[in-house]
Amino acid sequence: EESVAPTEVTKESITLKDxxxxxxxxxxxxxxxLDPMANPEIAKAFKKSLRGGLLLYGPPGCGxxxxxxxxxxxxxxxxxxxxxxxxxxxxxGESEGNIHKTFMEARQKAPAVLFLDEIDAVGGKRSxxxxxxxxxVVNQLLMEMDGVDNQNEGVYVLAATNMPWDVDSALLRPxxxxxxxxxxxxxxxxxxxxxxxxxxxxxxxxIDLEKLVRLTDGFSGADLQHLTDTAAEKAMADSxxxxxVRPINMKDxxxxxxxxxxxxxxxxxxxx
Ligand code: ATP
Numbered sequence: 001e002e003s004v005a006p007t008e009v010t011k012e013s014i015t016l017k018d019x020x021x022x023x024x025x026x027x028x029x030x031x032x033x034l035d036p037m038a039n040p041e042i043a044k045a046f047k048k049s050l051r052g053g054l055l056l057y058g059p060p061g062c063g064x065x066x067x068x069x070x071x072x073x074x075x076x077x078x079x080x081x082x083x084x085x086x087x088x089x090x091x092x093g094e095s096e097g098n099i100h101k102t103f104m105e106a107r108q109k110a111p112a113v114l115f116l117d118e119i120d121a122v123g124g125k126r127s128x129x130x131x132x133x134x135x136x137v138v139n140q141l142l143m144e145m146d147g148v149d150n151q152n153e154g155v156y157v158l159a160a161t162n163m164p165w166d167v168d169s170a171l172l173r174p175x176x177x178x179x180x181x182x183x184x185x186x187x188x189x190x191x192x193x194x195x196x197x198x199x200x201x202x203x204x205x206x207i208d209l210e211k212l213v214r215l216t217d218g219f220s221g222a223d224l225q226h227l228t229d230t231a232a233e234k235a236m237a238d239s240x241x242x243x244x245v246r247p248i249n250m251k252d253x254x255x256x257x258x259x260x261x262x263x264x265x266x267x268x269x270x271x272x
Pocket of ligand 1: 191
């Protein structure tokens, strides 16, 4: 029998401190999720339910997975990640059983964040032949999230989507993913953190980080990685010619900026 094999099960070590910028996102996460979880008596006094999950949504490559991991770190929880699109294609006919197994694993590993990526895959406009199957997958998910007794204690369900308009509305009702956090392209401090991350272990010289941050408005995390990779290739090509490592400089970055453009314009347009 094939196992569920979530991509990762480790106590998460990164926290929101590691997430650059995105002050509003962090504040929302604190107010709607982390702080009530940390102060259950106060939450109870205000009839704020601690059940249900948190849905991160926004354009691709903007750090939703990274933020989910940071939330796990804040909770001192393990991080279990499952991509629902994979679940559906791999587990055709046994998706429900495997969703159950995934939740069982999270319960065993509690405290654990169960991160359901591409949650839109189980909803939206599918063919009617598929939709019967998807309906029972959604129902299984709802059942697992509701849990019985206190079996979900210490299990935090987070989900992410690039296509919030495709998320099954049953998943958005109170007690389900009723807390939604919009994760937009990285702001300046976030871009600085991401650029630093990708330049950290590479030879660099005279990189004007502040300027780069200004020149990359609208770039996703993935775009920034692409940009630094492209600049690195240019410096490497020169180095290979001379047989001497020539560090990445601003000129390489400028040339890379001519080739790499922000990828999420279309997302922003379709979300409007
Ligand atoms: P998504 O899940 O939205 O598709 P992602 O979580 O896969 O995105 P990217 O946005 O592609 O991640 O970011 C790639 C890497 O850049 C992350 O794994 C993380 O190390 C780093 N990163 C992203 N956003 C930030 C941030 N705000 N601060 C610091 N590092 C970041």
